[in-house]
Amino acid sequence: MLVIRSDLVDAMVAHARADHPDEACGIVAGPDGSDRPERFVAMLNAERSPTFYRFDSAEQLKVWRAMDEADEVPVVIYHSHTGTEAYPSRTDISFASEPDAHYVLISTRDPEVHELRSYRIVEGVVTEEPVTVVDRY
Template sequence: MLKISRTLYDQIVEHSREDHPDEACGVVAGPVGEGRPERFIPMLNAARSPTFYEFDSTDLLKLYREMDDRDEEPVIIYHSHTATEAYPSRTDISYANEPGAHYVLVSTADTDDAGPFQFRSFRIVDGTVTEEEVEVTA
């Protein structure tokens, strides 16, 4: 189960809405080994595409160095789908290389400023996708 604060949840949704019609992407880091999402890190979609996202390699290297310096790891890796449901695509599955992370997808396919949207979380390990419950905390 993914336990996420209302603040982080809202930040992910807001970033997804702001970048629409392009896919948004980012990371939520937390203390190593604790599985607790704490620090919201929106990233630039280097692909600038409504159907694909890609972290800029320089930004990603900088992020991982920063997380190492802070004794953090990626707890959530998120991105949005702008025209399809919030479910990992084959490309998403092939790029999932953090077995301990929660992969959050937000669909903005049928959204406007007021909603609705889908917010779903998955574990992706060795190509196997498992959806998990999301609990939003205060």
């Protein structure tokens, strides 16, 4: 189960809406071993595409180094789907390389309402998990 603060959900949704019609992407870092998302990091979709995302490699290296220095891990890896439901594509599944991360997808296909869902993706197996949004931990 993913437990996440409402301000972090709001930040992910705002980023997804701002980058629409292209997919948005980023992470929410948290203390290593805690499974608690705390620090929102919006990242650049190097593909600038409505159907695919890829972290910019230089930016990803910088973000991952900063997490290492702060003893953090990517608790949440998020991206948006602009024209489809919030379910991982085959490409999303093949690129999922953090087995302990929650993969959050936000669909922005409806301009009025967003759809947010979370998954664990381990060795190509996708498992949807409940999301509990809280005001604070």
